[in-house]
Structure formats: structure tokens, C-alpha cells
Amino acid sequence: MEKAKISGYQLFVLIFLFEMGSALLVPLAGEGKQGAWLVILIAMIGGILLFFVYYALFQYYPNQILTEFVRSILGNFLGRIVAFLYILYFMYLAARVLRDFGETLLTVAYPHVPLFFANAAFILVVIYTVRKGIEVLARTSELFFVLENVLFLTFILLTIVSGMIHLNNLKPVLEINGVEMVKMAFSKTIFFPFGELIVFLMIFPYLNEPQRLKKIGVGGLALSGIFLSFTMAVNIAVLGVDLTLRSQYPLLTLIQSIEVAGFLERLDVYFLLKLMIGGFIKITVFTYVAVTGTANVFNVKQPSRLAYPVGFVILLVSIVIASSYSEHIQEGLSAVPVYIHLPFQVIIPLLLLIIAYFKNRKKSNKHQQHKTELKGGVEGK
Amino acid sequence: MVSFFKQKRQMKQRDAKKEDQGQSKTVDYIESSLSANMEIVKQKTGDSPDIIIRTLKISQDPEIKTTIVYVQGLIDNPSVTDFLIESIMKNPHLSEKILPQKALEVITEDVVSLGGVATVNDWEKLFLSLLSGDSIIFVDGINTALVASTKGGERRSIQEPSTHLTVRGSREGFTESNVTNIAMLRRIINSPDLWIESMKIGTVTKTDVSIMYINGIVKKEIVEEVKKRLKRINIDSILESGYIEQLIEDQVMTPFPTLNHTERPDMVAGNLLEGRVAIFVNGTPFVLVAPALFVQFFQSVEDYYNRFDIATATRFLRIIVFIISVVGPALYVAATTFHQEMIPTKLLVIVAAQRETVPLPAVIEALLMEITFEILREASLRMPKAVGSTMSIVGALVIGQAAVQAGIVSPAMVIIVSITAIASFATPSYSIAISARLVRFAFILCAGIIGFYGMILAFIILIVHLCSLRSFGVPYMSPLAPLNTQGLGDTFFRRPMWAFKERPKLISSKNNLKREGENQRPLPPESRGMKTSTERKGDGNES
Numbered sequence: 001m002e003k004a005k006i007s008g009y010q011l012f013v014l015i016f017l018f019e020m021g022s023a024l025l026v027p028l029a030g031e032g033k034q035g036a037w038l039v040i041l042i043a044m045i046g047g048i049l050l051f052f053v054y055y056a057l058f059q060y061y062p063n064q065i066l067t068e069f070v071r072s073i074l075g076n077f078l079g080r081i082v083a084f085l086y087i088l089y090f091m092y093l094a095a096r097v098l099r100d101f102g103e104t105l106l107t108v109a110y111p112h113v114p115l116f117f118a119n120a121a122f123i124l125v126v127i128y129t130v131r132k133g134i135e136v137l138a139r140t141s142e143l144f145f146v147l148e149n150v151l152f153l154t155f156i157l158l159t160i161v162s163g164m165i166h167l168n169n170l171k172p173v174l175e176i177n178g179v180e181m182v183k184m185a186f187s188k189t190i191f192f193p194f195g196e197l198i199v200f201l202m203i204f205p206y207l208n209e210p211q212r213l214k215k216i217g218v219g220g221l222a223l224s225g226i227f228l229s230f231t232m233a234v235n236i237a238v239l240g241v242d243l244t245l246r247s248q249y250p251l252l253t254l255i256q257s258i259e260v261a262g263f264l265e266r267l268d269v270y271f272l273l274k275l276m277i278g279g280f281i282k283i284t285v286f287t288y289v290a291v292t293g294t295a296n297v298f299n300v301k302q303p304s305r306l307a308y309p310v311g312f313v314i315l316l317v318s319i320v321i322a323s324s325y326s327e328h329i330q331e332g333l334s335a336v337p338v339y340i341h342l343p344f345q346v347i348i349p350l351l352l353l354i355i356a357y358f359k360n361r362k363k364s365n366k367h368q369q370h371k372t373e374l375k376g377g378v379e380g381k
Numbered sequence: 382m383v384s385f386f387k388q389k390r391q392m393k394q395r396d397a398k399k400e401d402q403g404q405s406k407t408v409d410y411i412e413s414s415l416s417a418n419m420e421i422v423k424q425k426t427g428d429s430p431d432i433i434i435r436t437l438k439i440s441q442d443p444e445i446k447t448t449i450v451y452v453q454g455l456i457d458n459p460s461v462t463d464f465l466i467e468s469i470m471k472n473p474h475l476s477e478k479i480l481p482q483k484a485l486e487v488i489t490e491d492v493v494s495l496g497g498v499a500t501v502n503d504w505e506k507l508f509l510s511l512l513s514g515d516s517i518i519f520v521d522g523i524n525t526a527l528v529a530s531t532k533g534g535e536r537r538s539i540q541e542p543s544t545h546l547t548v549r550g551s552r553e554g555f556t557e558s559n560v561t562n563i564a565m566l567r568r569i570i571n572s573p574d575l576w577i578e579s580m581k582i583g584t585v586t587k588t589d590v591s592i593m594y595i596n597g598i599v600k601k602e603i604v605e606e607v608k609k610r611l612k613r614i615n616i617d618s619i620l621e622s623g624y625i626e627q628l629i630e631d632q633v634m635t636p637f638p639t640l641n642h643t644e645r646p647d648m649v650a651g652n653l654l655e656g657r658v659a660i661f662v663n664g665t666p667f668v669l670v671a672p673a674l675f676v677q678f679f680q681s682v683e684d685y686y687n688r689f690d691i692a693t694a695t696r697f698l699r700i701i702v703f704i705i706s707v708v709g710p711a712l713y714v715a716a717t718t719f720h721q722e723m724i725p726t727k728l729l730v731i732v733a734a735q736r737e738t739v740p741l742p743a744v745i746e747a748l749l750m751e752i753t754f755e756i757l758r759e760a761s762l763r764m765p766k767a768v769g770s771t772m773s774i775v776g777a778l779v780i781g782q783a784a785v786q787a788g789i790v791s792p793a794m795v796i797i798v799s800i801t802a803i804a805s806f807a808t809p810s811y812s813i814a815i816s817a818r819l820v821r822f823a824f825i826l827c828a829g830i831i832g833f834y835g836m837i838l839a840f841i842i843l844i845v846h847l848c849s850l851r852s853f854g855v856p857y858m859s860p861l862a863p864l865n866t867q868g869l870g871d872t873f874f875r876r877p878m879w880a881f882k883e884r885p886k887l888i889s890s891k892n893n894l895k896r897e898g899e900n901q902r903p904l905p906p907e908s909r910g911m912k913t914s915t916e917r918k919g920d921g922n923e924s
Binding site for chain 1: 719720722723725831832833834835837838841842844845848849856858861862863864
């Protein structure tokens with residue numbers, strides 16, 4: 001673990017940008033049709049429930065990062081294996097997000113640039129940041145938070161000014177019935193992006209005011225959920241359900257159709273900037289966590305030295321992960337949530353929590369017995 | 382590789398030398414024989430002609446030889462001739478008979494009519510005083526010498542500063558003399574809490590370096606840190622405050638300045654009152670101020686003299702100017718090479734028509750023009766003033782017009798480069814303008830390679846780099862990141878004077894943050910508000 005402290009506001013901002021990261025890119029909860037925004041909100045509530053699981057785990061081990069307390073819970077051998085699996089999971093997610101961004105970039109603006117070059121340039125920036133440590137990342141995200149919000153506000157403003165919002169597109173909200181919606185939310189949207197909050201189990205111990213963590217986590221998730229839901233609603237209101245579902249990047253389609261005063265048009269760069277800030281924070285958090293986790297599991301003294309090797313592995317994985325973009329997306333939609341997200345985000349943490357509960361109950365029981373024996377039945381509390 | 386070893390060997394030699402010096406460093410005391418002393422003075426200074434040795438005779442039966450030694454040009458001539466030589470020669474006390482042992486005492490107490498007089502008996506201190514402008518009085522038979530403070534000589538007088546010009550505000554600028562500079566600050570801040578500590582840095586030059594701070598406002602840790610870093614310096618010479626700056630900054634590998642420097646006493650005073658530490662170096666009018674924050678380089682003293690709305694608008698302008706001077710040419714390169722669809726059609730047609738004849742890709746064109754401009758700028762800085770007009774003609778006509786007519790560069794590029802150049806001169810701090818120029822080239826290259834994608838990556842790296850910097854432990858981007866809402870009032874905004882409640886939190890001492898009293902907001906006289914029925918005749922409300 002690094003010797004660093006981040007403030008509550010910094011963590012909040014980090015969570016917000018992390019959640020917004022790549023979720024803005026894709027038609028999130030698109031199958032929800034006119035009710036997509038509702039599905040996102042339901043998933044957000046699910047995400048908050050998941051956060052409470054992580055929060056409970058953190059409560060048991062407030063000074064240990066995930067890879068550390070896994071060993072405290074499962075013992076050294078099994079714990080090490082699980083910790084290593086988590087590192088692989090984080091690296092895989094980093095690679096996935098990197099691939100997402102590389103592909104988007106090539107599709108949107110640079111059809112002739114090789115994917116490897118685009119990804120390599122991006123990962124170099126990420127490595128540079130990871131080497132600087134969590135404090136610098138936190139301060140950077142504070143600045144980007146302001147920028148991201150300014151961009152968001154101008155985007156909303158421009159959309160309204162250019163008169164493209166047709167609220168009729170949002171009706172009927174409940175074309176798909178409620179049960180279906182909840183099913184949808186809890187089978188896909190909850191894992192991406194809300195469940196990915198599990199990486200923050202590697203960052204929570206840096207917080208300098210742990211007693212406020214609950215508020216910070218719920219606040220960050222809620223704000224990002226509302227933003228995502230709002231963006232999706234605006235997307236559908238402008239483009240209609242059909243176009244939103246069919247377009248690869250609905251937000252880009254939306255931004256491209258903005259036209260104000262015959263001068264402000266084709267604002268692709270604006271999309272690029274917004275996209276890359278979110279993506280940058282997301283990939284950096286994943287990479288940073290993979291680096292500190294590796295250092296922790298293998299007892300490396302200087303984690304910053306691992307930034308290059310881990311970064312290059314992520315780069316290579318991002319290239320070989322799929323042979324084409326459609327394959328990549330198909331994997332992301334069908335296989336990853338069930339076989340990867342579900343165990344890592346829900347099953348293992350729940351198991352860990354149960355084991356930790358029993359372990360600590362035993363301990364505290366013993367402790368209490370010990371206390372009562374010592375004090376002769378006089379309870380302290 | 383070779384140079385590396387050489388360096389190592391040199392370091393070894395230096396260590397060895399240091400040891401030598403350490404061993405032979407026993408204190409040399411002054412002899413009692415005058416002629417022996419004079420021999421030592423001559424031998425140590427190489428008999429340099431500007432060391433004046435004037436021998437006088439005092440007392441009668443026996444006559445005692447007295448010698449005054451001083452350095453020509455460093456002393457204040459009237460004080461040496463009138464108060465030293467003349468008073469020794471004509472003083473009635475000295476024409477009487479006095480014991481040789483008592484001569485020095487008599488001279489100190491009854492003869493020399495100067496402010497600072499001290500006795501000294503070791504050569505090292507003696508030479509330090511002699512070479513900083515004091516006069517030394519030796520008396521034959523006594524192994525102590527008298528140091529009379531006669532510092533003076535020709536110096537530049539206080540003039541208007543040539544950098545950091547303002548329309549409104551003090552016209553005084555620092556000079557090369559530490560004594561004058563410190564006195565200027567004393568005149569502005571009349572408080573006993575204005576503390577000064579001095580030290581000599583530079584094994585050969587023995588330059589006077591003073592740090593100044595306001596006790597009670599400054600953070601103790603920052604003063605300690607500054608002192609610690611200054612004491613660590615072991616170098617032969619300090620010729621300008623830039624030497625100190627480069628030896629005490631937090632991070633070396635950065636294009637951004639992490640110490641501020643200024644020629645204006647009012648700016649130093651303002652910084653001291655925020656809890657910063659000033660470092661005065663003798664021989665330069667530039668005073669260092671630490672710690673420095675990024676936002677500080679966009680602030681001018683005049684912001685505080687003007688009203689807040691105007692000051693805020695000016696600061697926003699400066700931010701825009703900085704952004705232009707960093708990304709101006711890069712934007713043009715990216716838009717014309719990779720993102721033509723971004724440019725409105727009519728403008729695109731014009732630009733495309735211009736670029737049709739240009740044989741170079743936009744990125745090369747931009748780099749070429751930028752370098753040409755840098756050459757022009759550098760040349761006009763260093764050239765004698767008489768050649769200056771030739772320079773501007775060559776620059777404007779030959780390069781501006783002829784290059785465009787010859788079709789080597791497009792007129793649009795000339796416009797972009799000119800705007801960028803003007804923008805980089807509009808930044809209030811010269812040091813941040815230089816950084817912007819350096820960063821600009823990186824942006825042009827990134828834009829030339831992969832358009833806006835490269836620019837955004839460069840932008841992210843720039844932000845991360847800025848966030849990773851610290852100045853004397855204070856995060857460089859504060860109060861923006863880490864966010865400090867109270868401090869935000871003096872960043873790109875300038876809160877009204879009546880709302881400046883606190884000093885910057887990360888810089889000033891925590892227990893003395895309050896700056897001004899409550900309810901400082903000026904209110905119109907009550908009778909001038911909306912009129913009520915309570916007004917009486919004759920209270921000035923008739924109009």
C-alpha cells in the first residue's frame with residue numbers, strides 16, 4: 001500500500017468519473033427502450049446495495065486493501081490465489097475499456113490509424129499517471145470533474161437551444177413491463193458500470209475520513225446514476241428509440257446533430273474530449289489497482305516499477321482480446337456479465353463477507369468472553 | 382560514459398580538496414606587528430591596487446603607527462576621509478601622549494565618529510568585512526583590528542521596475558543591493574514581526590542571501606524547509622537568484638516554475654502577508670518568493686488595486702491567453718490535417734485555397750514558423766538596440782510578406798503564429814510564458830502525429846504533471862486541486878476586497894488565518910437608500 005491519503009471529496013469525484021467512464025459511450029440499458037433511463041436508475045439502486053456489501057467488507061478490515069484482506073479472510077494460500085484472480089480481473093477490465101476506447105477512436109475519427117498505436121499512446125499516458133500515485137490521480141480527477149461538468153452543461157444547453165428534444169419520443173415509458181425492467185437491470189446494467197465499484201475496495205483505505213465513506217459512496221453512485229440516466233433520456237428524446245439502439249455511439253450521433261447558429265456544428269472533438277477524460281480515469285484506476293495489488297501480493301517494494309510491465313500486459317491483452325469490434329462487444333454483452341462480473345462482483349464478495357462475519361464473530365465472542373472473564377462480568381459497553 | 386567517469390573523478394577530487402580545507406582550517410589570528418600584518422594583507426590580496434593602505438602617525442613620544450585599509454570603490458568616500466582619516470589626524474585626543482595598548486580604545490571611544498564599529502582578531506572575518514566595504518584600522522603593537530562600517534560606493538538607484546509593469550501602483554523596483562531592498566520592504570510593512578535572517582552562500586563569492594517572512598503569519602514548517610534547503614547549498618558562486626531557485630526547487634524535471642520571482646516590493650509584501658517566504662539575493666533585483674502556486678502566475682499586483690469585477694475579467698482573459706499560447710498552432714494543425722469537417726465550410730474553402738500552393742504539411746509549416754519566430758524574438762532580445770529596427774524590418778517584410786508571397790507558408794499560418802506570439806507576451810509572468818512556449822512545441826508535434834487525439838492525450842499528461850508538482854510541500858494546483866472553496870476566491874476570480882476573510886489555508890499558519898474584520902462591506906449611508914417616511918427636513922435628502 002502506498003503512503004497516501006485522499007480526501008472524501010476526492011474519492012467522491014473519483015467514483016463519479018469512474019462510473020461515467022465508458023458507460024456514456026454505449027447505449028446503456030438499450031433494451032429498456034423508452035424506459036432505459038428507468039432501468040439505469042433501478043440498476044443504480046442495485047449498485048448501491050452492492051456497495052453496501054463492499055462497505056461491510058471494508059468495515060471489517062478498514063486498513064487493508066482487497067488483496068490484503070482476502071488473505072486475512074481465506075488464509076495465505078487460498079487468499080493469494082483469489083487476490084491474484086482479482087488482479088487478473090482488474091487487468092482484464094482495463095484492457096476491455098482500453099479496447100473500447102481504441103475502437104471508438106478509430107471508428108469516429110481515425111480510420112487509418114492502427115489500433116495498436118492508438119492504444120499504446122493511451123496506455124503511456126495511463127502509465128505516467130499510475131507512476132505518480134493515487135494522490136496525483138485524485139487531484140487530477142478533481143480538475144477533470146469540473147471540466148466534465150462544464151462539458152455536460154454546455155451539451156445540455158446546446159441540445160436544448162438547437163431545439164432537438166422531443167419529449168414524445170420518451171413515451172410510453174413502460175412499454176416493457178416493470179418486472180422485465182428489474183430483470184434487465186439486475187442481469188446487465190448493475191454489473192456495468194455500477195458493480196465495477198469493487199475496484200474501490202483497493203482505494204477505500206486511503207480515505208482520510210473513513211466514517212464518511214457510506215455517504216461518499218452512495219452519493220457518487222447516485223450522482224453518476226442520475227447523470228447516466230439523464231443522458232440516456234436525452235439521447236432517446238432526441239434520436240428516438242430506434243436510432244439510439246441502432247447507433248454504435250448514441251451520444252456521438254446526438255452531438256453530431258447539434259447545430260446552433262450555423263456555426264457551432266460537428267462537435268466531434270467535444271465528444272472525444274468528454275469520452276477520453278472518463279476513459280482515462282477508468283483505465284487509470286484499473287491499472288493503478290492492478291499495480292498496487294500485484295505489488296501487494298508479490299511483496300514488491302516499489303510498486304511504481306510495476307507500472308510499465310502491467311501497462312504493457314494490458315496493452316497486449318487489449319489487442320488480442322477479440323479479433324473484431326463486434327466480437328468484442330458480443331463478448332461484453334453476453335459472456336462477461338455472467339461468467340466474469342457475476343462471480344467477481346457478487347458471489348466472491350458475498351462469500352468473503354459471510355466468512356469474515358463468522359470469523360470476526362468468533363473473534364469478538366472470544367474477545368468478549370475474555371473481557372468478561374477479566375472484568376468479572378462487568379460490561380464495558 | 383566517459384563524461385560520467387570524469388564527473389565521478391571530479392567529485393572525488395572535490396571531496397579530497399574539502400578534506401584538505403577542513404584540516405588546514407585553523408583560525409589565523411592577527412599579529413601584533415603592523416608591518417607583519419600589512420605583509421599578510423598584501424600577500425593575501427595579491428597586492429591588488431584597489432586595496433588602499435594608508436599609514437598615519439598618532440600620539441607623541443613614542444609615535445604610534447596606525448594603518449587604515451579599505452577597498453577603493455566599495456567604501457563611501459566622504460565617511461572614510463571625513464570621519465576616519467581626518468578625525469584620526471586632527472583629533473586632540475590623539476595628539477596627546479597615549480599608551481600604545483590604549484590606542485585602539487581611544488580611537489574607538491573618542492575619535493571615530495561612525496555608526497558601526499567593532500573589533501576583530503581573526504583574518505577570515507577581517508577579510509570578509511574588508512571586501513564588503515568596511516575599513517580596517519590596525520594599530521602597531523596591538524593584535525586586534527578595528528572594523529569601521531563605511532559601506533558605500535556606486536550603486537544603481539531605485540528605479541521603476543522593467544518587468545511586471547503596472548498602470549496603477551508603486552513605481553519602485555528592487556535594486557541590486559540587499560540592504561536597499563530589505564529597507565524598501567521595511568518601509569511597506571511597519572511591523573516588528575517582519576523577520577529577516579541572513580546567511581552567506583557560495584564558497585568563493587560569499588553572496589549575501591537573506592530570507593524574510595512575517596512571524597505569526599508564515600507557517601513554521603515552510604520557513605524551516607527553506608532554511609534547510611538553503612543550508613544544503615554548497616557551490617562556489619551565486620550570481621543571481623536563479624542559482625538559488627534551481628538549487629532549492631522541489632522538482633527538477635518540469636518546464637513549470639515552482640518559485641516565483643519579482644522586481645516589485647509591493648508584490649513581495651503582498652506575498653509575505655499571505656504567509657510566503659521571500660529570498661533576497663545580493664546582486665540581483667529579482668527576489669524569490671516561495672511557495673509558488675500555478676494560479677499565482679496569472680495574477681498581477683494590479684488585480685488587487687483594481688475593482689474586483691475588472692480584476693476577475695482580466696484574470697479570465699489571461700487564462701484564455703495562456704490557453705491560446707499553448708494550443709493555438711496545435712489546434713490549427715489538427716484541424717487542417719485531421720479534422721477538416723470541424724471547420725465551417727466557408728472558412729475551410731478559404732484555408733484550403735491558401736494551403737493549395739504550400740509545399741509543406743501543416744505540422745512542418747507550423748514548426749518552421751514557430752522556430753522562425755523564436756529566432757526573431759531571441760535575436761531582438763540580445764542584439765544591440767541600434768540594430769533593432771533592422772531586425773523588425775527583416776522580420777516583418779522578409780519573413781512575413783516574402784514567405785507568403787513565395788508560397789512557402791500560408792497567410793493563415795502567419796496569422797496563427799502572430800496571435801500565439803502576442804498571447805505569450807500577454808501573460809503577466811515571464812517564467813510561465815516561457816513554459817507555455819516549450820509546451821506549445823510538444824502540442825504541435827502531438828497534433829501533427831494524431832490530431833485532436835494526440836492533443837487531448839498531451840492535455841491529460843499536462844494536467845497530471847501539474848497536479849503532481851509541489852512547491853515547498855504545497856500542491857502546485859491548490860486551491861483548485863485539492864479543492865479549497867475559501868481559497869477559490871483568489872484564483873481565476875478575485876473576490877471583492879471586503880470579502881477577503883481568510884489567508885490561503887495551505888500556505889499561512891493555521892492559527893492566524895483571519896485577514897479582516899467582520900462587516901467590511903461598504904454600505905451607502907442609510908439616508909441614501911430607498912426613502913422612508915422618517916426623513917426630516919434638512920438632513921440632506923432634499924435632492
